[in-house]
Amino acid sequence: MVTTKQEDHNAREMDSIQLNIMNTNFRITIENRDGTEWKSYVISFLEYIEQEFSRFRKNNELWQFNEAKKNETVRVSPILYDLLKKAEEYRQKTEGRFSPYMLIPLENHGYNRSFPFNTANNDSTNVHYENESEPLIFMDDYQIIKHTDQKIDLGGIAKGYAVESIAKWLQNNTRSKYGIVDGGGDMSIWSNGEKTWKIGIQHPFDEEKTIGSFSIQNGGIATSNIVYRSWTQGNVKKHHLLDGRNGMPVDTEIVQATVVMDHCIDAEVGAKVCFMANDASVDSVLSNISQKFSYVLVKSDGKIETGGNKTR
Numbered sequence: 001m002v003t004t005k006q007e008d009h010n011a012r013e014m015d016s017i018q019l020n021i022m023n024t025n026f027r028i029t030i031e032n033r034d035g036t037e038w039k040s041y042v043i044s045f046l047e048y049i050e051q052e053f054s055r056f057r058k059n060n061e062l063w064q065f066n067e068a069k070k071n072e073t074v075r076v077s078p079i080l081y082d083l084l085k086k087a088e089e090y091r092q093k094t095e096g097r098f099s100p101y102m103l104i105p106l107e108n109h110g111y112n113r114s115f116p117f118n119t120a121n122n123d124s125t126n127v128h129y130e131n132e133s134e135p136l137i138f139m140d141d142y143q144i145i146k147h148t149d150q151k152i153d154l155g156g157i158a159k160g161y162a163v164e165s166i167a168k169w170l171q172n173n174t175r176s177k178y179g180i181v182d183g184g185g186d187m188s189i190w191s192n193g194e195k196t197w198k199i200g201i202q203h204p205f206d207e208e209k210t211i212g213s214f215s216i217q218n219g220g221i222a223t224s225n226i227v228y229r230s231w232t233q234g235n236v237k238k239h240h241l242l243d244g245r246n247g248m249p250v251d252t253e254i255v256q257a258t259v260v261m262d263h264c265i266d267a268e269v270g271a272k273v274c275f276m277a278n279d280a281s282v283d284s285v286l287s288n289i290s291q292k293f294s295y296v297l298v299k300s301d302g303k304i305e306t307g308g309n310k311t312r
Contacts, residue, residue, distance in 0.1 A: 013031050013032070013033045014029055014030070014031060014032070015029070015030055015031075015032035015035075015038075016028065016029040016030075017039045017042060017043070019043065019046070021046045021047065021050050022046065022049065022050045022054070022158075022159055022162070022183070023114055023115060024159060024183050024184035025184055026046065026181075026182065026183050026184070027180075027182045028042060028166065028170075028179070028180070028181045028182070029179060029180050029182075030170055030174060030176040030178070030179030030180075031176045031177045031178050031179060031194075031195070032174060032176055034174070034175050036173075036174040036175065036176075038170060038173070038174050041169065041173075042166055042169075042170075045162070045165070045166060045169075046162060046166075048079075049079075049158060049161075049162045052077070052079075052080070053080065053083070053154050053158045055103055055152075055153045055154070055155070056113065056114050061076065061077060061080055062080070062152065062154065065080065065144075065146070065152065066103065066151040066152055068146050069146075070146060070147065070148060070149050071145065071146070071147060072145075072146050073139070073143055073144070073145050073146075074143065074144050074145075074146055075141065075142055075143050075144075076142055076143075076144060077142065078142055081138070081142040081144065082161075083154060083157070083158060083161055084100070084136060084138075084144065084152070085138055086157070086161070086265065087100035087152075087154065087157055088100070088135070088136055088138075090157070090269045090289070091244060093288045093289055094244070094269065094273045094276075094285065094288060094289065095245075095288070096131055096244050096245045097243060097244050097245060097272075097273040097276040097277075097285065098244050098269050098272055098273055099131075099242075099244025099245075100152045100153060100154060100155075100157065101129075101132075101135060101148065101150035101151070101152060101153075101244070102129075102153050102155075102242050102244065102247065103150075103151035103152055103153040104127075104128075104129070104150065104151050104247075105127045105129050105242055105247035105248070106153055106240070106242060107122075108122075108124070108125045108126075108127050109124070109127070109233060109238050109242070109249060110122055110124075110231055110233040110238055111229075111231070111238075111240055115228075115229055117231060118231055118232065119231060119232050119233075120231055120232065120233035120234075120238070122233075123233070123234065124233050124234055124236065127247045127248065128247075129150070129246060129247030130150070131244070131245055131246075132147075132148055132150070134147060135147055135148035135150060136148070155240075156186070156222075156224070156268050156272065157265065157268060157269065159183050159184070159186050159268070160183075160186050160220075160222060160264050160265040160267070160268030160269070161265055162183060163181045163182075163183040163186045163187065163188050163220075163264045163265075164181075164188050164220065164263060164264040164265050166181045166188070167179070167181045167188035167189075167190060167264070168188075171190055177191070177192045177194055177195070178190060178191035178192060178194060178195040178197075178217075179191075180197055181264075185202075185221075185222065185223040186220075186221070186222045186223075186264055186267070186268050187199070187220065187221040187222070187264060188219075188220050188263075188264040189216055189217070189218060189219055189220070189221070190217075190218050191217040191218060193217065195217070196215045196216070196217050197215065197216050197217070198213055198214075198215055199213060199214055199215070199216060199221060200212070200213040201213065201214075201223070201258050201296055202223075203298075204225055204227050204255045204256035204298050205227060205255075211296075211298065211304060212296065212304075214260075216260065218262075219260055219261065219262055219263075219267075220260070220261050220262060220263045220264030220265070220266060220267040220268075221258065221259070221260050221264065221267055222258070222259055222264060222267035222268040222270065222271040223256065223257065223258040223259075223271055224241065224256070224257050224268075224271040224272050224274070224275070225255065225256045225257075226239040226240070226241055226250075226252075226254075226255055226256075226275070227255055227256070241272060241275050243276050244276075245276075250275045250276055251278075252275045252276070252278065253299045253300050253301070254274060254275050254297050254298070254299060254300075255298055255299065255300050256297070256298040257271045257272075257274035257275060257295060257296075257297050257298075258271065258295060258296045258297075259271040259274065259286065259293060259294070259295045260293065260294045260295070260308070261286075261289070261290045261292065261293045262290060262292055263290070266289050266290050267293075269289060270286050270289050270290070270293060270295070271295075273285050273286070273289075274286070274295060274297060282295060282297070282307060283307060283308075283309060286308075286309075287309060291309065292309065292310060293308050293309055293310075294306070294307070294308030294309075294310060295307055295308055
């Protein structure tokens with residue numbers, strides 16, 4: 001979880017919108033001294049992403065894709081094509097740690113409805129997950145050969161994609177000199193140098209406290225936490241972060257990871273795979289996503305680990 005603080009002397013030039021969508025509190029703030037209309041586009045785009053790519057809705061585009069049979073060729077929208085292609089690229093970059101093919105394992109582990117809930121409404125079942133080499137084959141004209149029986153959960157990557165897409169649109173279609181798109185801690189930030197954003201990192205066990213802060217003008221930030229999205233299934237404590245290599249909840253001492261990279265969607269994936277770096281260093285895992293990164297990890301005993309590579 002990440003919070004932001006804004007300078008009061010810029011309030012006259014700032015234009016903001018806040019809404020709860022995709023089970024997330026979105027807050028978008030830009031410098032808008034020209035008074036450009038932008039809010040209706042942002043709202044419509046977020047509503048579209050939630051409607052078409054939520055795994056908790058039926059008969060949307062993601063559901064239809066998941067219902068397609070193995071080896072079927074499916075023509076999808078440009079946005080879903082882009083999302084699925086990026087997700088598959090991240091799977092390869094992270095050596096399978098990140099995977100979008102986690103819907104069936106997530107539901108088997110009890111995450112079959114939207115939060116909040118404390119107890120699974122289904123019993124634990126054996127998780128069958130096959131780490132396939134080429135589950136999707138991307139063709140021309142937004143066509144995809146679905147070469148798998150696994151089903152897709154876009155989850156956090158759809159949120160990171162939405163955050164970054166909105167930030168790019170605002171930079172291209174308004175004259176804002178600086179701004180921030182914050183989707184529940186997934187952030188895309190830009191500035192022409194006139195403003196530096198101060199970002200505070202929330203304490204993983206107490207939302208009213210911070211464990212530190214840093215300053216940034218341009219880049220992407222994401223935080224992943226296994227404390228808030230956790231539940232009990234039978235007598236077993238489970239959480240939403242599954243290892244894409246085996247479909248099981250990650251067993252880790254890390255309870256929260258914050259990652260800073262050039263792009264929000266990179267940081268979103270990076271924050272997740274920090275929990276899965278038990279067989280390699282965090283730096284080596286993150287460097288496969290971006291050569292420029294920094295991170296703050298919080299362990300279950302409260303210890304904080306920082307690191308990164310800020311050079312290219």
